[in-house]
Amino acid sequence: MIDSLRAKYSEEPVAVGVTSNGGVIEVLKAPDGQTWTILFTYPSGPSCLVASGEAWEYLEDKLKGPAA
Numbered sequence: 001m002i003d004s005l006r007a008k009y010s011e012e013p014v015a016v017g018v019t020s021n022g023g024v025i026e027v028l029k030a031p032d033g034q035t036w037t038i039l040f041t042y043p044s045g046p047s048c049l050v051a052s053g054e055a056w057e058y059l060e061d062k063l064k065g066p067a068a
Contacts, residue, residue, distance in 0.1 A: 001039060001047050002028065009035045029056045 005011040011028040018024055022043035029036040033056040041047040 001049070002026075005037055009037075011035060011037055025050075033057065 002013065005028055010030045012031070013026055013028050015027040016024060019040075024041040026039045026041070027036065028039070035052070035054055036056040037052040038050040039047055040050050
């Protein structure tokens with residue numbers, strides 16, 4: 001699935017986490033932030049697309065405010 005998102009949208013993983021049941025959540029985004037995808041992989045192996053969209057922004061960048 002990641003290879004397909006990479007080929008079609010140039011998305012790459014930018015965050016990953018493990019859920020309490022052992023599943024894996026992955027966030028992918030395009031370098032320009034135009035598209036993003038969230039995937040969930042079950043401990044037993046299957047993966048599913050949870051959400052996808054456009055116009056990704058990092059909140060941390062917004063919260064920092066203007067450069068001093």
